[in-house]
Amino acid sequence: MANADAEAVDFEPEEDDLMDEDGAVDVENSPRATLPKLKSAITGGASSSLSAPRKTKGRGFREEADADRQSRLASRDFDSLGSDGGPGSQRCQYTILFPIRSYIVLGFRVNFHFRAIEGWIILVTGVHEEAQEDDLQNAFGDFGEIKNLHLNLDRRTGFVKGYALIEYEKFEEAQNAIAAMNGTELLTQIINVDWAFCNGPIRRKNMRPKLLIYFLKILSTF
Amino acid sequence: MQRCSQISIAKETKCIIGAAIAFANQPVRVRDANMATAAEDEFYLRYYVGHKGKFGHEFLEFEFRPDGKLRYANNSNYKNDTMIRKEVFLTPAVLKECRRIISESEIMKEDDANWPEPDRVGRQELEIVMGNEHISFTTSKIGSLVDVQSSKDPEGLRIFYYLVQDLKCFVFSLISLHFKIKPI
Numbered sequence: 001m002a003n004a005d006a007e008a009v010d011f012e013p014e015e016d017d018l019m020d021e022d023g024a025v026d027v028e029n030s031p032r033a034t035l036p037k038l039k040s041a042i043t044g045g046a047s048s049s050l051s052a053p054r055k056t057k058g059r060g061f062r063e064e065a066d067a068d069r070q071s072r073l074a075s076r077d078f079d080s081l082g083s084d085g086g087p088g089s090q091r092c093q094y095t096i097l098f099p100i101r102s103y104i105v106l107g108f109r110v111n112f113h114f115r116a117i118e119g120w121i122i123l124v125t126g127v128h129e130e131a132q133e134d135d136l137q138n139a140f141g142d143f144g145e146i147k148n149l150h151l152n153l154d155r156r157t158g159f160v161k162g163y164a165l166i167e168y169e170k171f172e173e174a175q176n177a178i179a180a181m182n183g184t185e186l187l188t189q190i191i192n193v194d195w196a197f198c199n200g201p202i203r204r205k206n207m208r209p210k211l212l213i214y215f216l217k218i219l220s221t222f
Numbered sequence: 223m224q225r226c227s228q229i230s231i232a233k234e235t236k237c238i239i240g241a242a243i244a245f246a247n248q249p250v251r252v253r254d255a256n257m258a259t260a261a262e263d264e265f266y267l268r269y270y271v272g273h274k275g276k277f278g279h280e281f282l283e284f285e286f287r288p289d290g291k292l293r294y295a296n297n298s299n300y301k302n303d304t305m306i307r308k309e310v311f312l313t314p315a316v317l318k319e320c321r322r323i324i325s326e327s328e329i330m331k332e333d334d335a336n337w338p339e340p341d342r343v344g345r346q347e348l349e350i351v352m353g354n355e356h357i358s359f360t361t362s363k364i365g366s367l368v369d370v371q372s373s374k375d376p377e378g379l380r381i382f383y384y385l386v387q388d389l390k391c392f393v394f395s396l397i398s399l400h401f402k403i404k405p406i
Binding site: 057061072077114118167196 | 270283290291293307309311312333334349355356360384391402
């Protein structure tokens with residue numbers, strides 16, 4: 001009989017992930033009721049020596065939770081596009097495995113991006129506060145027709161808040177814009193460009209595509 | 223004999239690779255040093271404003287969850303209208319921008335002890351978890367800057383007032399772009 005040992009780098013099978021799809025945040029309870037659970041899950045997941053005690057402030061802790069608060073955001077019937085399945089059906093990140101030899105498997109984590117009703121929306125951050133819509137139109141108009149542009153202002157100062165949301169009609173246009181403009185300079189400031197929406201919960205631990213190498217030792221006795 | 227063992231190796235390899243795929247798509251934990259930063263990276267935000275009156279419980283509420291889900295709810299019975307509920311998953315970039323907006327406003331340093339209590343006119347709630355700080359402020363509705371100036375803590379209330387406006391701007395942009403609600 002052959003035995004198989006799996007050794008994985010950066011893998012600890014004993015512990016549960018904090019933000020398991022089915023897990024810590026229960027959609028049936030209000031956020032208020034789950035927050036104590038959330039708190040303990042977060043600080044309990046990491047070893048307690050590493051996390052500082054959480055500081056709390058505010059009247060909301062002293063008041064009794066309104067009965068209404070439990071039900072407002074707790075309902076399941078929220079409109080969403082596409083990702084209507086139960087927890088665990090859709091994710092932002094998947095691992096694709098390539099078996100190289102019979103004992104080596106290479107894994108890549110990839111992100112899946114999500115489409116709005118009719119277009120693809122990207123988020124630009126680090127926008128200079130005196131930027132105008134025209135500046136963004138000129139910079140991002142090369143990649144395709146901009147269907148929608150939101151350049152919100154800071155309500156107190158009247159300057160640009162610092163982010164912009166741009167909608168393209170086609171996936172390739174948006175992807176080219178991200179690839180070309182991310183990390184470049186606009187009006188003397190470095191901007192970052194990325195997708196705005198995805199189709200499932202994010203894995204906070206591994207947000208960047210990572211190369212995971214799984215070594216499988218196959219001990220065979222035949 | 224040789225052929226048999228070759229076939230059996232292929233089967234075992236398939237089984238193992240299948241198991242590895244199942245393994246790999248489970249949550250993976252990055253060790254130790256990153257765990258502390260993971261706890262500090264926690265982010266959750268909930269804002270509610272509403273009142274109960276002639277048209278029922280009219281409120282606006284949105285919630286940024288740590289897993290990236292943005293939930294938005296708006297309710298009114300005015301002219302027999304019903305509840306609007308939308309939700310969408312956001313990328314880490316969007317959450318990061320939201321955190322930046324909050325940390326730049328410095329709302330986490332404020333306290334609502336001297337803010338007006340919620341009343342019949344209305345109620346606002348702002349609950350933020352950022353890192354190891356958790357604030358939960360409640361106050362009455364703020365009509366305009368006059369209400370801010372005449373309160374016992376104008377500085378803090380002003381920060382709250384403008385932060386709420388900036389957050390609403392952000393959320394409305396995200397929701398309307400995603401669900402394509404264009405003005406007529």
